[in-house]
Every structure is written in C-alpha cells, then in structure tokens.
Amino acid sequence: MFSTLVQVSLVFVPSLVICQLLLNYFTPGLGKIPGPFLARFTDVWRFVDACRGHREQTILRLHKKYGPVVRLGPNCVSVADPEALDLILGLKSNLDKSDHVKPMQNPVEGEVLPMLIAAIDSKVHAQRRRPIAGAFSMSTLLGYENIVDENINRLTRRLREEYVEGDTKRICSIDKWMHWFSFDLIGQATFSKRFGFLDAAKDINNMMFTLDMQFIYIGTVGFMPWIDYFLLKNPLLLALVKTPNYLVSFTNERIRKRASGEEKGDLERPDFLSRFLDAQQQHPDVVSDLQVKAYASTNVLAASDTTGAALSAILMFVLQQPTVMSKLQKELDDNALTYPPRYSEVKKLAYLDAVIMEALRIHPTVAVELERKVGAGGLVLSTGEELPPGTIVGVNAWPVHRNQDVFGKDADTFNPERWLRGADEPEAEFGERLRGMQRKFIEFGYGPRACIGKHIALLELYKSISTLFGLFELSLAEPNRPVKVHALLSAKIIDLNIYIQERDRPVPVLAAA
C-alpha cells in the first residue's frame, strides 16, 4: 500500500509541477512579450537572479536586449517606457500594489504592522497616508533642519577625530559613515533619540545587520511572496518569537516610554512620533496604536538605508571626477557658506543641484521595480501590448533614467552639465528640456505612492554633501579599484574607501549686522 502511494506520488507530483509550469508559460496575453526563456515558466528565475545582488544590471541588460517591455516572470512585466509612468504609477490609474511588498511588513506581538509603504489596496493606502501627510510637508520639515545640522556637526567632528587629526593617513569607509549618519538622523527626527552609531562608529545591537538582512529578505522573497508565509509570517515562529526584529522592539519601546511619560519629545521641535500621536488624536478611526507603531517603523525602514545609499553614490561620482569636484568646491567657496549651510542657501546652487540630480539619475537608489497590479479593465501600453487584469507590471528607475530621448544621447554617462543650460541653448528650450527630465526622474517614485519623505531626504542630501565637500579634501584611497555595488532592494556602494583632509578654503566673511 505504502509503496503504491509512493509510486503514485512520484508520477503525480512531477506531472502537476509540469502542468503548472506549462500553464505559467502560456499565461494569456503575455505570450508575445519578450524576455528570458526560463522566466516564462517560473518566478524562481527572478528570485535566483535577485540573490546574485546585481538587480540593477539585470534590468538594464534585459531592456537593452528585449526593448521597453520585458516579461520577467509568468505573470510579470517590466516597462521602461517613460511615457508609461502615468498609466502604471499615476493617480488616474491608481493601481493597487503587487504582493511584492508583503515581506516588508514586520510582525509585532503576533500582529502584522500595517505599514504605509506595504498597503496593497489603493484606498487603504490613501486612508493611511492622509492623517500623516502634514508631518512630511516642506514647511514642517524645515523645522527639522536643526536636527540635520546637529547630526552633520556630529558627523564632521567624528570624521575629524577618526581620520583628519593626528599624523597618520587613515582610510575611511565613508559608505558606512553615511549609513550611520542617516540612521542617527532619522532616529532623532522620529523619536528625539539617536541610535548612537556615529559615536560608536560601529553597529549597535545588530541593528544595521538586522536591517541589512531584512532588505535581503524583501529583495529576494518579494519575488515569490508566498514564501513569506512559511518564513517570517510562519505562525509557529510568531508564537515563539513575538517580535523577531530589534528595530521593531526599539520602536515599541520608544512608543511605550513616550506614553508612560518616561521619555518626552522635544516640545520646541516636535518629532515624527509626536506628530503621529497627534494624527491618532485627530483620526482615531484610522490611526490605531498598531498604526502608530507601523508609521514609526516605516520611517526607520524607508529612510535610513535609502538616504545612506544615495549619499554614498553622490560622493562616489564626484570623487571619481576631479573636475566635477573642483567645480563644485568653487561654487561652494564663491558663495562663502558657513557649514552646515541653510537649506535655502544650498538648494539654489545650480552646480550642486546638477551634481546631486545627475548622481541619482544614473544610479537610482531603489534597484527593484515599483510594482503594481493591472486592474479589472486590463491595461493597454503606449507600445501596443495589452496586459490582462491581474498582471504584475513594474517600472524600474534604472532603465527609465537611461532613456536617451529624455536624458540625451550620453544618458549612460555621468554628466552633471545635462541639468544646466548649454552655452548656445536658448532659455525657453532649456526650460522645456529640464522640465522633460524632471518629469521622468523617478528616484523618489511617482504618483500617489511616491516617497512621502522626499523633502527630508533632499534636505539631508543637499546640506551634507555641500558640507563634506566644503570642509574637506576628499580623495579615493584606491582610485583604480572598480567600485563594488550590491543591489537588492537598494543599490548600495560597498567599501567606498577614501582619505579625508582638512580643506584650505577661503574663510567666509559674515555680513555686517
């Protein structure tokens, strides 16, 4: 009896798998869309490719080979046509997200955090976003400027202590400092409490490690989200370990202590947590206690790694091009800035702006597609393909930002000048070209799901990049070594080793009172 059962299973199970693979291959409506052969059968192709950690290169290569629409899985398509942004990510279509985001949701005490970024249904998303939108507006964020200044001052002090002072020249892995800096900053902006990475100059309580593991998890399991139910959301695991993530425990602790009065926010400059608690008072029907935890955890998850990675990318591109660096430093010197400068001063510096935009264009921080699910009516792309309801359709910033019609024939090279008016370019023509590029610049996403923290991220980038190049002479320690990029969810520069020296710069003359 047992051996018959085994024999039947040996025939039945493989037949079932083969049938499923064939059904996948022949998914209605996607047959004519080109893409890797194996990807037509199974999402394992995407999963394995993601594990290699070069997501951005894969997607660039596939679009170069197959054109603007590529089939990446049995039911999944990537679109690199900048004209399709409105259709896929825009407010009018308002498509739901795919299950790709489910592994982002951290479990906490047996419940899954309702994170804004992981809301699948568009209506649920709008409900979650509305109560806290004001906390991220430009006018509110300028109130955070002093927090950014404090952290920039701490960063420059620590860099001086570790690498500038003393007689020996020491190598600095600046990518790590950029992550410590952005972590400490978002900790202070969210909870009025820094994590303390800049002081310790190392990981604390494995928080960085946990977040790195979480990003690896999201960046791989996200392509086969059902695995999440057997791993992180496994009921057995959740029963044994109530909150299997130190970052979430840290967040819970802050909220508990704030509620009990053990910790207080700064009354002069309300932090994100106090704004989330205000939102709870005003919208008690939407903002539950669990929702406050979710807002706070999302802040740390979405803000730390991305901003750190973006800072490292900008530094790398400037360091690789000495002419860009001297032009940037000249602009900073000509403006006689004191450091850290006010955001209003540096935001209007044309060359700094061009350098930052260009680095984020050619090396977007998010390395995966922003995925959406086609609604009941299907979706017709401007390139003619008709995607049936339920198709997962994604847009990845990497190929979009390399589009030559929008960004110019040299779109594959780093050239800040493209954001500036050419010598013979009429003003009206430049204005149109610039607006065209800005409309298709999707570093921070696009449409109703676009990054809510964009303004604070930019505040951080403009102020810290200008300070680092304004105060220091930075140079690559190994200029001939190819740069290492590890790209799963975000495209991170690894081991960006540099030397730091004090700059011999003109002392700014303060205007007479």
Ligand code: HEM
């Ligand atoms: C350079 C830094 C950053 C980059 C490149 C970035 C990028 C993005 C992108 C592309 C999205 C859209 C995801 C999608 O469409 O699926 C997003 C969403 C989000 N980001 Fe950022 N982000 C950055 C910094 C920040 C910061 C500093 C914060 C918080 C202070 C933040 C909080 C969020 C949140 C909460 C969402 C979800 C928004 C929603 O679903 O409504 N991000 N980010």
